Amino acid sequence: MAMRSVLVAMLGVAIAGGSAIGARHYLVATPAMSAGEPGTSLDMVQVIVANRDIPFGMEIQPSMLKVIAWPKEALPPAAVTDAKMLLPAEGQQPRRALKSISQGEIVLTSKVSGYGQKVTLVQNLAPNTRAMAIKVDAVTAVGGLVTPGDRVDIVLTQSQSGGLSATTILQNIRIVGVDQQTDERTEQSAVARTVTVEVTPEQGQALALAQKAGTLSLTLRTLDAEPNRQLDSVALEDILNAPPPPAVDAPAPEPVRTRIKVRRAGEVETVEVN
Template identity: 85%
Template sequence: MSMRSVVVAMLGVAIAGGSAIGARHYLAATPAMSAGEPGAPTELVQVIVAARDIPFGMEIQPQMLKAIAWPKEALPPGAVTDAQMLLPPNGEQPRRTTRTIAQGEIVLASKVSGFGEKVTVVQNLAPNTRAMAIKVDAVTAVGGLVTPGDRVDIVLTQGDSTSMRAVTILQNIRIVGVDQKTDERSEQSAVASTVTVEVTPEQGQALALAQKAGTLSLTLRTLDAEPNRQMESVALEDILNAPPPTAVDAPAPEPVRTRIKVRRAGEVETVEVN
């Protein structure tokens, strides 16, 4: 390798290191600002926000963070106010995001791991829930349109051609992974062989039995889907033997009545004749 190449490489490393150190010092030295309406000052404190989108599982680096002023009374619980809490000491392993953090979003302690802590899909689960994979294909997974973060109902179909039956066994279930992809920001759909869902222990037991009993299909819910409700199972014979819709009988026409005038003893009276 020529001396020129060595110098260029060393210069690049020095610039990158200087940028990281500069960002660290900038975050540490940024003062909290104070502002408010005349006569009613608002106390502001420093808070750390994401300078850009930080995907799930990404190492937290100084250039990803930014310090801004925030009203103290509106500070959310767990908000990080010191960048040094997120950046590792020299030689230590970095912290990672356990949730995707959007640009401009306040960094919460609950969304980052410990220093050197391994980040897996477990950190993306709600309390007292489990991740469970189910087998799907292009048809049962809504044509491959299901992505991490979507919510679905799960329908079990079982039986033969003469006694087939379908029933919705689980509702409003969150998809945490499609094959090995867990990034909820991804908008790319693909035909998957498995999807991983977030379920309670009891739902996991029911789902394990249902996979052995028949075929599982996913139905994608809308964002404003109605609350869960009890749904009856549907048999094939219910569909094939359903009676045709009955026609609504038209009301019988009113009989035509004829009115005539009758004069009796100087008085005129109107009578109806059928």
């Protein structure tokens, strides 16, 4: 039985390896179609598309790619038309996805790393921005429904002058990571302990101070391109609509009275003197 299991495992590995090699040879050997070739449309060319979803950071493998015909006039400038541009030569390190690529999507050179290039969160940040983590919990992170790619406003709640106040300090901030998860296509939500946001250097300074001043909460924005607007701080008294307590005048101090005892004809009488 043990020998049989080993043989079955070796057969499975051989089949998987043969499939990958076959897919590679098919992609590389498939000639690119172009205008003027016999038997082809004058307006169509061949392009490389994703045969399955390719998550951020995953190695590009032959089984993930396929060749389809595409209208030449609608071909994106950065589209990959030759599989040799994506698959490494023998002994060469593979290329990886710099951004998530959906099944059926044209593979663009801007979404693929160089051969053997390390892929981290840095490649997913916009120019002149920083990634910064903030502490959250089930309540402050929208019940764990925030996922990478969402946009949020950040609200600071703090004690001030003996009362509570809430202030929206940052708006339309992109979430780039939830705990260790950075895939924007993930549909699984979880209660996170940290959320990593994309901010400018100035926003990062404000966020660092705000974390020390009070509690940070996230409010999930809609998918619409809602413009930012000025929001005033809200105090607890504003929510309760409680009028300020009336001014109470201090009572006038009572006059100091001195009591003395007067003896008259054998009788003692107490008299108050102002």
